Amino acid sequence: MKALNFLTRTRTGRGADWTDWLSYAYLVMGLFLMFGPVLWLVMSSFKTESALSEFPPSFLPYGQKSVAVPGEDKMKPVYRVKMPDGTTKDLAELRRIGLTATLVDPARPDDLIRVNVKDREPVREFKLATENYTDLGGQIKFGTYLWNSVFITVIATILTLLFNSMAAFALSKYKFSGRTGVFLMILGTLMVPPAIVLVPNFLVVSELGLLNSLWGVIWPAIATPTGVFLLRQYMLTIPDELLEAARMDNASEWQIYWRIVLPLAAPALAVLAIFSVMWRWNDFLWPLIVLSKNEKFTLQLALNAFQGDLVTQWNYLLAMTVITLLPITIVFAFLQKYITQGIASAGVK
């Protein structure tokens, strides 16, 4: 009873009432609903192709047990066999012809046992089909897709940080005619998502010779209004006296930007970097239009092409999906606080 009191005690000091129970019930249901599907994906990605086609599916990845039999090169699958005398035995199957299977006890390899296939059942054990992951490199140019995604994400993020911070620096630290106009113009591009200028942007990119080039994905994406806005708001809080002092010391304007303002704006840059990595890693519609050659595919495009195949190889598709969500999950696990704070303060994602 005391233990129950302790467990249900809340921060307010009073005991838990029905609204608390309801809250926790809701949260646990949310945990199940939000993480369950992802967990199911990860579990499934470790199943062999044959285990994936089982119905109903098992939660944990199981595979058929196999053993080495003296005198055989390959591992042999293990079956539980009902013997003629009514007992059961675990035996390794050497071959199967028609309805007759030839099995053997690995301890006594000379003693061949022939039974009807109906009298044997596969022995299953917990087994991670890591080959779903290790095969990816060889069979489907996974390395190329990964490289394309990483290249786009890294280069676009660096350029976004550079271009946006330069613009934000000009908009927050100089007074010049047209400043408000430029700022509003940049913010106005928020109203022009890629979906609106799909067709003409295709023309621009193809005229620049950037079709089927990773740069065709990078350039149109880097002048983010969100980034300029975020950085400008932050740079406004950097006192102008610092800049004046540097000018006294004959620092050039570029040095002021590069040596003083950028380092001071590091927290805002970090938030923008996280956003940019997320945006570019997850981009789909625009790359879908620019990159039509298989060897230029990003991970997202490869996943899409794969699932559209006539015969979907789910075991590889699932493994690839897990690898695609891994970087974002790791970033999230370590930077959750900064991401949620950044989103709450900027109201963007």
Add this chain to the structure above:
Amino acid sequence: MKTKASTPWFFLAPNLAVILLFTFVPITINFLYAFTGGVGLYPNQRPGVGVANFSTLLDCASYFDPSSCRKDIFWKSVWNTAKYAVFQVSLMVLFSLITAVVLNRKIIGRGFWRGVFFYPVLLSPVVVALIWKWILQRDGLLNAAMVAMDAQPILWLAEPGWAFFWVTFVSIWAHMGFYTLILLAGLQAIPADLYEAAQLDKASPWRSLTRITLPLLMPNLLVVVVLAMIKAVQIFDEVFVLTGGGPGSATTFIVQFIYQTAFVEPIRLYGIAAAGSLLLAVALVALTLLQLRLSKADEMGERAK
């Protein structure tokens, strides 16, 4: 000390050049496309057709019956988008609100629980779609549950009604964490002494929810609704991977119509696609202006508090 007048422009140049080349030039060309016909990609190969593209899109015996329209898929996608926006936004905001209210209570491990609901927001639309496609497929987890409960398995993504339901459900699943976060920030701005006063007056939890929380949260709620609307009318990625717009055109939305008209069909009607995007742009501009107005009213309200 004076800086040269050209200095700010030097810093602005790279960003402005990119915006000019990939936003303003395309907007201009988009108008050119919308008022020209043919299948040429280059504007000089395209004959002017006036407003023909728009009249083709808007040619309808009855706007409520897509099959009576010349571009029936367009109107089907418009109505699908409208239906989707209404259901998705209202349900998502409702669940975000419930979640935010729960997360705002004195609960143990708030950071963890907040993370739980926020995690799917970060996943890519393709990954989200594949996660659910795997669950909803014929021999998937959900049908295993159906069979375990002695029900018939259902082809979830092959029946129009169910496909639409799951498209809506999956997008709520993927995005509600974002709106929960914004509403949570709004809830935390409500002064705690209001609730203490309510407790002294022995107000029931329900009463303090409807009399304190909801009225004070209203400005945030409106902003969230409009933000969600802006996203909802642009829905494409998840749905494209999950259902491909099918079965038939049951889950075809406006952006997919634009994409298919311009890049998938054997005869690429850039003019029709551009006219479609302009119509979509009108809706987006209206929604964005509404949002700006609401956030301004929101700020005024903050100051008045």
